[in-house]
Amino acid sequence: MDSHQFCGYGVNGRDSSYSSYPTVSGASKFDSGNSPNSPLADYFNSETFTTVSDYQEQHSCTENLSAASSSRDSLLDYNQYFHRPNPSQDCLPEGPLVFSSGTSLLQNANHSRNMKQLESALVDLPLQGVPSGNLKQLLIACARALAENNLDDFEILVAKARNVVSVTGDPIQRLGAYIVEGLVARKELSGTTIYRSLRCKEPAGKDLLSYMHILYEICPYLKFGFMAANGAIVEACRNEDRVHIIDFQIAQGTQWMTLLQSLAARPGGAPYVRITGIDDPVSQYARGGGLTAVAERLSAISEKFNIEVEFNAVPVFAPDITRDMLDARPGEALAVNFPLQLHHTPDESVDVNNPRDNLIRMIKSLCPKIVTLVEQESNTNTAPFFPRFLEALDYYHAMFESIDVTLARDRKERINVEQHCLARDIVNVIACEDKERVERHELLGKWKSRFMMAGFQQYPLSSYVNSVIKDLMRRYSEHYTLVEKDGAMLLGWKKRNLVSASAWF
Known part of the structure; x- marks a missing residue:
């Protein structure tokens, strides 16, 4: 299974609940079964991909x-x-x-x-x-x-x-x-x-x-940043029999629905997938239920697509995560996902112990196959x-x-x-x-410096995924931009970059 098969987004022009803006097939339940005739659309349907919005x-x-x-x-x-x-x-x-x-x-x-x-x-x-x-x-x-x-x-x-x-x-x-x-x-x-x-x-x-669904529909650079991250994970783990995904903000877990469907369709058979979902102990209100709701959702997708999925809930604030909580096991390809979350972990300017860099170094010590990072491209x-x-x-x-x-x-x-x-x-x-002040965003160059100091190397994002995203963004507006920079991707509006997506190993 390669990234070409994974990236099945399509834009439909049908009016949805909020007909004043276009929808991306599979991005949310706003478009129910109206995927365009795309060879990739099979992997992004409305039932399995609400990803970014929930995420x-x-x-x-x-x-x-x-x-x-x-x-x-x-x-x-x-x-x-x-x-x-x-x-x-x-x-x-x-x-x-x-x-x-x-x-x-x-x-x-x-x-x-x-x-x-x-x-x-x-x-x-x-x-x-x-x-x-x-x-x-x-x-x-x-x-x-x-x-x-x-x-x-x-x-x-x-x-x-x-x-x-x-x-x-x-x-x-x-x-x-x-x-x-x-x-x-x-x-x-x-x-x-x-x-x-x-x-x-x-x-x-x-x-x-509902607000989140709308936000991710009307701000495609957010949604497509997550699409790039998923593409990198699928590509890095394409030959692995056992995959362990650690998600530092599991939310409703919907980002992984399409990925699991994609892995289930691999010509060589589906891998065994273990997902460790991290989320603070009180966000069940926003999720509409505790992490048990995520477990139920993943169980349903596991049964539907005949892929073995094990879910481990970790209801802990991200900076408090320890190595033992993540339960990395030998023989697994480890994929770690930081979705618009790492900027909330304080760095040396706030805490002399530098929790931000310590967390990155701790993840490196687990020898991950791939680490994906999606962040706002802002210097605050x-x-x-x-x-x-x-x-x-x-x-x-x-x-x-x-x-x-x-x-x-x-x-x-x-x-x-x-x-x-x-x-x-x-x-x-x-x-x-x-x-x-918890909104502490950094530019891609600074994140790159932090990851390289921790011993990471950059994992280039798929050029195919990037081309698909660029085409889809144009269907929203000609003013959306995608810049490929040093193997990473910058998504923006006109001359302003708004979101960066990068991968590391």
């Missing part, structure tokens, strides 16, 4: 790139990347997302005033030199005033910004709504409180999964506040722009996705410091 549902950064309400210690709490449930009675109220400053992001939802009001708001700015009508520069001026401790200027600038941001506006207006709250939270030293308040004690699992780890703000502004602006291509601005689903899957991380990056 990331778990990654909301111990607070993570997800944003808004989530379980008290749910995915967002610790090591999740994108998952958010609807607020419950113990959370922020449904509808307006209210921050500690007492403002509602929806109170300015009417954006008909758009540019005229912005131009008016920018009159007589306190010597900031902000071009009239330029909200992005106004936000930068707010951050600069805060960085320089010019609090009087900051209050004036933020007040003006509040009048023109809108969760139903253009990309910079929508992003600005969350950035303003992050800046105010930083000024009031309430970032951690807000970050923690943006999660629920008992999130509504179905709503959360050690950067001081102001340059970190500029980086976050650029990164999320590109992301919000890309969302416009596939989901209309007035759609409630889009508001929910941005509010529940992105806002929380934005606030964390802007308002929090030290151990309270």
